[in-house]
């Protein structure tokens with residue numbers, strides 16, 4: 001894609017950041033299912049391996065479909081370089097293993113996806129990398145957790161599943177002052193809703209499995225950063241440890257990005273509508289959605305998010321028994337641990353994604369026993385509400 005495309009808007013970039021067509025003049029990128037690439041002669045082979053000239057060498061390093069997906073993600077996040085991985089956890093692991101070594105320290109916001117929590121608290125310490133958790137409500141005191149060997153500050157905003165927010169600009173000020181890498185998991189927002197780099201993030205990671213795929217079909221992830229961070233850190237680790245996404249999944253996810261804006265416009269509008277209807281219902285104890293006036297960090301949401309996203313959390317009156325009865329009474333909304341699908345999904349974190357956390361750990365990240373997380377899909381909003389409402393009515397207390 002030519003650099004003049006930098007002036008184009010999100011939807012156009014999501015479609016036209018594409019591999020130039022081949023001799024066949026195809027109008028949609030085909031799938032490249034090959035492991036190796038031909039070298040013109042020995043001299044070219046040698047120059048490629050010495051990185052004196054650009055070009056494809058071997059599919060563990062790169063592939064046309066993977067490169068298209070990476071370049072599209074760079075265009076949509078406003079970042080210079082990317083590496084696409086087989087899963088979102090693969091992306092987070094690649095970033096940590098590229099930037100950290102034994103003796104280093106991470107400051108991480110405690111409100112994290114379960115596997116990120118396991119990685120930071122159980123896996124990285126095995127390699128001599130320590131961590132300090134900070135609380136999302138206590139941002140004014142995060143600076144106290146920084147030590148001379150702190151290298152990375154890591155967070156999610158909105159957080160999974162609590163939908164708590166962190167002021168990215170504020171944290172970027174802190175990380176710049178202390179010369180730390182500021183790394184953000186942007187999975188819950190997607191590049192359409194929020195671009196952390198605009199507010200000072202150095203590294204952005206995604207689980208592309210979620211909203212980017214958008215239809216519950218493929219696993220994928222991506223790490224994004226500056227060209228310099230990529231060349232000095234990510235490239236070496238990515239090439240030699242083999243976390244690259246498959247060409248098929250990269251092709252699928254690149255195609256999915258073409259519809260991200262239209263899908264999310266509808267999903268965000270429906271989510272706000274569902275959140276409003278839940279808030280008015282007297283069977284509902286709590287609703288959280290970034291673009292609801294009642295969200296404790298509503299001003300932060302308006303500052304850094306374009307829309308509120310497609311996730312809504314709520315608690316019904318009647319405790320955990322009622323929560324279970326409600327979930328089991330839903331007829332169209334499906335019970336899964338996934339999110340960001342075209343289908344509306346519900347998750348009960350206490351019983352599933354966050355079941356392995358100790359009760360005190362769950363309490364510190366605002367996960368009550370009855371908290372429910374809705375991932376609003378692309379169905380007609382009235383049909384989504386009808387299903388939610390019939391489950392509220394049939395379990396009324």
Ligand SMILES: Cc1ncc(COP(=O)(O)O)c(C=O)c1O
Nearest residue numbers: 087088089113160187207209220
């Ligand atoms: C916020 C967040 N980050 C990372 C991941 C991990 O992504 P994946 O399942 O693609 O490895 C998830 C998965 O749910 C997530 O919700």
